[in-house]
Amino acid sequence: EAGVAQSPRYKIIEKRQSVAFWCNPISGHATLYWYQQILGQGPKLLIQFQNNGVVDDSQLPKDRFSAERLKGVDSTLKIQPAKLEDSAVYLCASSLFEGTGELFFGEGSRLTVL
């Protein structure tokens, strides 16, 4: 069974530039999550999708971050414009059922903002 795929693995940009991350969840998983993991901290939920609808985006900085999950499969997370404090690993995860806590994570996309 293929796991959660993310790209790019690494990205370096300058502040005020834009960046986009892509995630393809495990086939059949209806729930998709984006987490932000800053160095030395645990992952923090940015947004949760159930199929192509947003379940929770309460911690997404909506002035600069956006995410979509068209057709309820793969998803894109965008940051525009980036700030220095956005340097982090962006993790995508999926789960078969919502609320079980059993998430499958991708390897992450590491963003460095200079």
Place this chain on the structure above:
Amino acid sequence: AQSVTQLDSHVSVSEGTPVLLRCNYSSSYSPSLFWYVQHPNKGLQLLLKYTSAATLVKGINGFEAEFKKSETSFHLTKPSAHMSDAAEYFCVVSEAKLVFGAGTILRVKS
């Protein structure tokens, strides 16, 4: 509000000795609790979960954790460490959504 505190940011053990990674949680209700592991350059992987059944939970690779409500703890243990256990471990509490601790980096010395 739910929260989780991992009491050690780094733990170092010798191969073949016991592992103890400590976690305390705060929750208004009876929470679900999890341990996830993250090996270098790999995605986070679920080790084990507690959901109000048996208080001693067994996970993969010989790990287990005991839920102690009176102490609000959910410590992770393993009788004998292996070199492949070197990784970062996250304690997670869940009421409506998952809240991760800051992580404990486990180092295993040969």
